[in-house]
Amino acid sequence: VAGGAPVSIELDGTKLPSLTPARGETRIHLTRASGTWVRGTPPGPAMKNPLRNGPFKEAFAHRMQFVYATHGTPEENAWAFHKARFDAETWWYRGNGSVDLVPDHAFDPTRDRDRGVVLYGNGDNNTAWAPLLQGSPVQVTRTRVKVGSIEKTGSDLACLFLRPRPGSDIACVAVISGTGPVGLRLTDRVPVFLAGVALPDCVVFGSDALSRGAAGARIAGFFGVDWTVENGEFASTPE
Structure with missing residues (x-):
């Protein structure tokens, strides 16, 4: 004024x-x-604000690093490494950018807190999950995805979501996850670096999305200004 x-x-x-x-x-x-x-009052750094408000692709900033799972089954670990490597090479080709690939056991959450993180895996196989996403309303294991009070079960669910990185006022954590080997591999079909592909703060879809398209989505939406599900806008299916 x-x-x-x-x-x-x-x-x-x-x-x-x-x-x-x-x-x-x-x-x-x-x-x-x-x-x-x-x-009201000016939004604090813990709230959504012009420096950090989503959606999913906002994590691809602040010298992002890819942290992949190594504590799962051989199949899960192989997927996480090769997916992270493929995405890094895609970023190099499409954006002329270099990304650090970090195994979860070598990742130190107390260092470089203002760097963006893209995490590959789920809560059962990536040890970086706990320090980065312990308070997240979105949780993924080998058998289920929980978004606030909404829970979906199955071994073929893919989940991509974004959260503010703990200890930082600007950085985010993007998660490329799935409930099982099928769900993990399902994320391979999501062109996250393609211009014009608009992903919300959180999306969950099943393997039937390959044949049914958008009808295969289970949950999608945006967190509220306080990064909660309750104050956000989400839609889900009864399945």
């Missing part, structure tokens, strides 16, 4: 008269609560 002069705002039928910026500020922040707009 230029000069700190009072302004009146009408938004979605809500009238807010004679608002002035706080001392030393040039902006007025509004928050939507109970279906109406009220004056």
